Amino acid sequence: MKPLSEHVSALLPRLQQWRRDFHHYAESGWLEFRTATLVAEELHRLGYQLKLGRDVIDADARMGLPDDATLRQQEARALQQGALPQWISHFSGGFCGIVATLETGRPGPVMGFRVDMDALDLNESQAADHLPQREGFASCNPGMMHACAHDGHTTIGLGLATVLMAMKEQLSGTIKLIFQPAEEGVRGAKAMVTRGVVDDVERFTAIHIGTGVPAGELVCGSDSFLATTKLDVHFTGVGAHAGGRPEEGRNALLAAAQATLALHGLTQHSGGVARVNVGVLQAGTGRNVVADCALLKIETRGVTNKVNDEVYQQALRVIAGAAAMYGVEQQVSLMGAARSCTPTQPWVDFIHQQADALGIFSSVVDRKAQAAGSEDATCMMERVIARGGQASYVIFGCALAAGHHNAKFDFDERVMPDAITLLATLALNQTQFGGA
Numbered sequence: 001m002k003p004l005s006e007h008v009s010a011l012l013p014r015l016q017q018w019r020r021d022f023h024h025y026a027e028s029g030w031l032e033f034r035t036a037t038l039v040a041e042e043l044h045r046l047g048y049q050l051k052l053g054r055d056v057i058d059a060d061a062r063m064g065l066p067d068d069a070t071l072r073q074q075e076a077r078a079l080q081q082g083a084l085p086q087w088i089s090h091f092s093g094g095f096c097g098i099v100a101t102l103e104t105g106r107p108g109p110v111m112g113f114r115v116d117m118d119a120l121d122l123n124e125s126q127a128a129d130h131l132p133q134r135e136g137f138a139s140c141n142p143g144m145m146h147a148c149a150h151d152g153h154t155t156i157g158l159g160l161a162t163v164l165m166a167m168k169e170q171l172s173g174t175i176k177l178i179f180q181p182a183e184e185g186v187r188g189a190k191a192m193v194t195r196g197v198v199d200d201v202e203r204f205t206a207i208h209i210g211t212g213v214p215a216g217e218l219v220c221g222s223d224s225f226l227a228t229t230k231l232d233v234h235f236t237g238v239g240a241h242a243g244g245r246p247e248e249g250r251n252a253l254l255a256a257a258q259a260t261l262a263l264h265g266l267t268q269h270s271g272g273v274a275r276v277n278v279g280v281l282q283a284g285t286g287r288n289v290v291a292d293c294a295l296l297k298i299e300t301r302g303v304t305n306k307v308n309d310e311v312y313q314q315a316l317r318v319i320a321g322a323a324a325m326y327g328v329e330q331q332v333s334l335m336g337a338a339r340s341c342t343p344t345q346p347w348v349d350f351i352h353q354q355a356d357a358l359g360i361f362s363s364v365v366d367r368k369a370q371a372a373g374s375e376d377a378t379c380m381m382e383r384v385i386a387r388g389g390q391a392s393y394v395i396f397g398c399a400l401a402a403g404h405h406n407a408k409f410d411f412d413e414r415v416m417p418d419a420i421t422l423l424a425t426l427a428l429n430q431t432q433f434g435g436a
């Protein structure tokens with residue numbers, strides 16, 4: 001019988017091909033049409049039972065969905081870029097989720113692994129010293145870039161699927177591989193949870209590459225998630241001749257600008273870390289027109305759900321106040337939300353022990369105090385834990401060319417085989433898990 005390490009070594013060239021292909025054709029949240037069809041084809045070819053699209057995504061629980069025109073346009077774009085027509089109908093309209101199941105036929109628990117597939121709304125650097133540019137796999141989609149390593153996560157999911165299928169005689173129980181859309185903006189997980197995707201999962205593991213953790217280090221139970229709320233605000237004013245009748249206008253641009261500055265001042269909280277970011281401000285239509293429209297894309301975050309909720313409520317007051325100052329209307333839309341969550345210690349202990357035994361990581365720790373992000377995998381974790389299951393969030397440290405969400409982000413691809421090795425080991429050795 002071939003050992004795991006040989007299965008993983010044999011995969012190396014394909015891991016790089018997959019990762020660079022997904023990177024080149026980066027697709028933002030809910031628009032992962034090409035990526036999802038290729039993932040579905042590969043999982044189907046491997047022999048997994050597939051549940052796709054509406055069977056794993058609750059239409060009404062989707063948050064921050066792009067408008068219909070964008071969905072249609074991006075689906076056409078994906079087909080031009082090699083999305084597989086035989087799979088696209090499942091994902092059409094913003095349903096790019098996949099759950100692949102392997103029933104081993106032997107008794108044992110249901111293990112769930114979650115990876116995400118979406119890119120960020122960001123233009124990739126065109127600088128010659130940016131490796132994806134130099135090696136010809138930088139994003140060809142304007143405004144979409146894999147700057148948070150989800151191209152790597154999707155690849156790890158496919159690599160894991162490949163080795164687990166090859167070693168299925170040594171597995172017991174059920175393996176569920178979850179490929180999630182729209183993690184950025186914390187929009188996608190809830191729709192999968194509402195559809196029941198993790199309801200039968202007893203041991204759940206979500207992953208991330210990088211996040212500032214050094215190469216070779218493994219964080220077995222990351223718990224530094226900020227609770228977060230994402231909102232869009234549309235200000236509607238009244239246009240007017242900027243020279244002749246400015247007093248007849250109601251300036252939406254000034255309301256948005258005023259709100260932006262005040263929002264960034266809301267980060268004082270005795271409960272701990274609080275954050276506000278206005279990531280997008282669009283306003284106005286012409287130089288000599290009092291701006292009658294403005295859009296803000298905003299997020300609040302907090303170290304606890306309570307801190308985030310309080311910052312969010314304060315943000316709503318600031319927005320209403322700024323609108324009142326200029327006599328404009330404001331409309332707030334909720335675009336995404338995620339809570340903080342703590343992994344279950346027995347599962348963290350098991351991951352720690354398995355990682356130590358593997359000996360491929362230079363350092364293995366339970367958790368790490370670090371600059372935190374948010375994650376909607378917490379929504380899946382929460383559900384699994386509420387139903388009595390085990391859940392954790394594992395971070396694979398690796399060298400980065402630049403920070404996450406930066407136009408020059410890139411990660412050292414050598415992290416991918418190590419991640420697959422650990423996750424496959426958790427599945428292969430799950431009978432050693434002592435339980436809670």
Ligand SMILES: O=C(O)C[C@H](NC(=O)Cc1c[nH]c2ccccc12)C(=O)O
Pocket residue numbers: 148183184185186208211212228371372373374375376404
């Ligand atoms: O809120 C979001 O949109 C999700 C997004 N998620 C991540 O970036 C993943 C992530 C989780 N923890 C960390 C820590 C550092 C970088 C990235 C992360 C974020 O925090 O902006």
